[in-house]
Ligand SMILES: Nc1ncnc2c1ncn2[C@@H]1O[C@H](COP(=O)(O)OP(=O)(O)OP(=O)(O)O)[C@@H](O)[C@H]1O
């Protein structure tokens with residue numbers, strides 16, 4: 001693997017990662033970093049390889065070339081240092097909300113006693129507004145409540161990196177925006193390093209510090225990095241009033257509607273995968289100039 005010294009790595013460093021199936025290169029030579037406390041979103045069309053990227057970051061899948069370094073250590077497999085919130089809630093149905101969180105915490109802290117685990121789980125559930133529902137099993141919780149338990153469980157682990165794969169896409173619009181605001185608040189409070197995949201442009205604009213735009217597959221690449229300079233804290237109700245919001249949104253939509261397709265499978269002359277163009281539409285709208 002191309003070696004940067006440990007001092008030069010961002011907190012999370014994806015270095016030259018390639019994943020291919022027989023006869024099908026999903027993506028090739030991906031390079032990007034996530035700084036400590038930063039929130040990065042990956043946006044791209046269905047099938048371009050977003051979940052594959054996330055699975056590699058989680059250690060659930062391995063790259064065919066390149067590697068991922070988190071806090072100075074190369075990823076070798078799954079770890080509780082990297083908590084995942086999936087699209088489905090992935091709770092254990094026979095356990096209550098509290099028991100689900102306690103179970104994850106007991107794996108993370110095998111020496112903690114019952115009372116300590118229970119207190120930590122209660123605190124995590126309180127933070128997502130589920131203190132009253134701690135004793136309910138998943139079947140007795142709404143879809144939004146189940147996702148909240150998943151968020152509580154992930155954040156209770158105090159992971160080095162929080163990974164989310166379209167965590168709100170199965171929820172109705174109102175529940176989704178409430179949970180988006182909640183994740184924005186909780187991640188900011190914990191200064192949590194986060195990586196999220198989403199199809200929802202407003203969700204990316206609400207949450208991300210940087211948005212990676214991925215071309216369609218096969219042979220996908222990150223065509224550019226959009227820096228989100230919109231003022232924080234942000235919330236769904238007022239997001240569209242922030243100066244620069246429309247330029248940023250138009251830029252991402254234009255990529256998804258046009259350039260994700262026209263750039264698919266291409267590498268422009270002089271293309272440097274280690275530093276895709278950085279665009280700041282909120283300050284200087286660049287609708288189509290960047291590659
Ligand atoms: N086990 C596998 N064997 C063969 N091909 C696979 C396998 N897993 C994924 N792929 C292919 O890799 C590509 C990327 O899949 P991936 O699930 O990462 O896409 P995605 O961007 O997350 O899509 P979506 O937005 O629909 O979730 C797809 O073309 C998919 O068919």
Ligand SMILES: [Mg+2]
Pocket residue numbers: 050051052165
């Ligand atoms: Mg996916």
